Amino acid sequence: MGNGFKFNLYPEVEIDPGGTIHLVYYVYSTSTLEFESVEYRKSTNGGNSFSFQTTVSNYSGSKPCECCPADIVILPDGNKIAAFRDDNDNIRDIFGTRSQAGSDYWGDLFQISYEDFVISYCPSSGPSLDNMESTVAVGYMVGINEVPRTFLKISTDGGEIFGDSISVDPSVESDVIQDYPSLAMTSDGMVHIAWEDHRDGSDIYYGSMMAGESELSSIQILNDDGSGESQREVRMVNGNDGFVYAVWTDKRNGDDDIYFATNYSQVVVEETQPPIPITPVLHQNFPNPFNPETVIRFELSGREMITVTVHDILGREVARLLDGIRFDSGVYEVIWNGTDTGGSLVSPGVYFYRLTSGYSYQTRKMVLIK
DSSP: OOOTTSEEEEEEEEEOTTOOEEEEEEEEOTTTOOEEEEEEEEESSTTSSOOOOEESOOOSSSEEOTTSOOEEEEOTTSOEEEEEEEEBTTBOOEEEEEEOTTOOOOOOEEEOOOSOOBOSSOOOOOOEEEEETTEEEEEEEEEETTEEEEEEEEESSTTSSOOOOEESOTTSOTTOOEEEEEEEEOTTSEEEEEEEEOTTSSEEEEEEEEBTBSSOEEEEESSOOOOOOOEEEEEEEEOSSSOEEEEEEEOTTSSOEEEEEEOOOOOOOOTTSOOOOSSOEEOOOBSSSBSSOEEEEEEESSOEEEEEEEEOTTSOEEEEEEEEEEEOSEEEEEEEOSBOTTSOBOOSEEEEEEEEETTEEEEEEEEEOO
């Protein structure tokens, strides 16, 4: 279904509610292996045949990054958005292009990320797109001080305008590599994202947030093996049942195996019963902004060993409020008085507080004012 006279790579597929299959892929010269274009095809008969290919990257002045896969989403009105990493004199931000419902042709380029990510080689990390109705989410990597970090952006108007960049975990140390995000949205408006994270070796991390929020919660390690071995190439999809499903390459046993994780649950809760959190719940501090002190509240559904830390904007730990204390189920509060571990007052600004339990943790933002 690709170009039979060319070298084809990086296929990405999406199926719309009417059953039409939409495909984007990269085309290279068979003689020189040089990148030529991103192409699009569709099938309206279940894949028995595909339309003639049309060029997605129909613009001049720059080109898609030749080894960073593209992605595609289909909106409720049938319009399509394809996104890819651009290469304009080694500035490699995320761009997109649109195609109208019923058309195979693609319009002008529009910019999604604005980090001015400069890198002299192809980072092999493309964007991950998904949508639920007219809400579109994109996950992507950029280099911050030459360290790959993962971000996401959200549009609530069908991709016309994307909001601010959201770091998947701003509290982590500034030298930690985060890359190769995979993103999915569920019908409740939740954005789910998984990525490769190298803070303790090479793990697959996951977090989620409601569209419209500004930070992830329930951040946790999916592979959960503690081996320190390489975990990579995560892919996550929405099962159209309210749950997400993830697979990745896992080397915990010495070989490249495929592992699987999901948030699917068969537990049924009676409507008369209040929902019980299956993981610790970290609430927003109050007051916020604050001076001189603030209250951090969390609740537990069972006996847990809890650590609560405070980090600055660069991810450095400045205070440890709880250190491996075991609590029974219930609601608890801890107060931070704006001092570091040595008892000195910290400077006003943005801070992050983190609750850690086992292999999972949650992070929220707070602001200390003068």
